[in-house]
Amino acid sequence: MYSADLTPPWKKQQPAPEVAAEPGLVVEEPGTGFCGAVIRCEAGTVTLEDRFGKHRVFPLEPRGFLLEGRVVTLVRPASGGPVRPSRTASGSVAVPGARARVARAGRIYVEGRHDAELVEKVWGDDLRVEGVVVEYLEGVDDLPSIVSSFAPGPDARLGVLVDHLVPGTKEWRIAQSVTSEHALVVGHPYIDIWEAVKPSSLGIAGWPRVPHGQDWKTGVCRALGWPSQNTGAVWQAILKRVTSYKDLEPELLGRVEELIDFVTGSGGA
Numbered sequence: 001m002y003s004a005d006l007t008p009p010w011k012k013q014q015p016a017p018e019v020a021a022e023p024g025l026v027v028e029e030p031g032t033g034f035c036g037a038v039i040r041c042e043a044g045t046v047t048l049e050d051r052f053g054k055h056r057v058f059p060l061e062p063r064g065f066l067l068e069g070r071v072v073t074l075v076r077p078a079s080g081g082p083v084r085p086s087r088t089a090s091g092s093v094a095v096p097g098a099r100a101r102v103a104r105a106g107r108i109y110v111e112g113r114h115d116a117e118l119v120e121k122v123w124g125d126d127l128r129v130e131g132v133v134v135e136y137l138e139g140v141d142d143l144p145s146i147v148s149s150f151a152p153g154p155d156a157r158l159g160v161l162v163d164h165l166v167p168g169t170k171e172w173r174i175a176q177s178v179t180s181e182h183a184l185v186v187g188h189p190y191i192d193i194w195e196a197v198k199p200s201s202l203g204i205a206g207w208p209r210v211p212h213g214q215d216w217k218t219g220v221c222r223a224l225g226w227p228s229q230n231t232g233a234v235w236q237a238i239l240k241r242v243t244s245y246k247d248l249e250p251e252l253l254g255r256v257e258e259l260i261d262f263v264t265g266s267g268g269a
Contacts, residue, residue: 016063021046021074028066029058041076053246088125089244104130105156106263109137109146111163114235115193119161122245123256130264137162140171143178143185152182159259160185163192184262186255191216194238196252201241 019025021041027048028035034056036048047057058064062073108127110116116136120127127134137143140162152158165172165187175185190196191210194217199206210219221228245253 016071016073018075019067019072020077021060022077025067027072027074029056029064030066032056034058038074041074043076046074089122104132104264106132106158107150107156108132108134108159108161108259108263109143110134110161111137111140112193114239115161115163117235117239118193118196118242118248119256121239121242122248123260126260130260132260132263140174143174147178147183152180154182156182157263157265158183159263161255161259162187164188164190184259186258188252188255190249190252193252194220194235196249197238197242198247198249201247202238 021038023038025038026036027038029048034048034050036050036054036056038046039049039055040047041060044060045057046060047055049055060074060076063071065072065074108119110119113136116134119134137146137160143160147158150156150158160175160178160183162171162175162185165175165185171187175187179185188196195207204224208220208223210216210223217231217234218228220226221231221234226234241247
């Protein structure tokens, strides 16, 4: 019996070694020249991230990648589950298998339910490792009584994030009145936390201007053609598009990181 394949042996491609697509493995896709680290591996595809933070998804094909200049075949890790990213959504180095630390006395209060959900999505892993609990603040008017009851101290620092903190306003005066060596109140410049999500992450050119006196969320939805009768559902759709700190504006990132450093004692008093 003869094989139907008449290709000479010296012209046949030799099988490439199989390499598990573990997180952090740096490979190159020769067809495009894209070089990056593995951040996710799912059925039939692998996602790479280059040094500029750009993501590309490639099929898991035989002899499809270069590893240190050698042709290899990437395969899904033996676990069969998706590869976990080597960093958390906030950009911190992930700690595999880390358990949540017992909650410390220090707390972070966040004004607004949407704000709290966004902080949890991006910084949740970091906060659990640090043992920092985030609580929901309904409004700045409640801040003096909360600070008084909490009684911040050296071992129980309090951090507060509020919306649109502008010098000279009532909210600013309240924040100043409760700020102390062990209580830090910071604010982001946005009218609503929605604005802290980069427009490019949502596929829009920018956040529209809403006339003074009109509900901001409703005005935004109407201007963008989003359903204005259920802004809660719109927010959940926005939140799904946020996968990491790269989807957020730096003005918010800096304030949240400042509060975490303050409450954990790693950023000074």
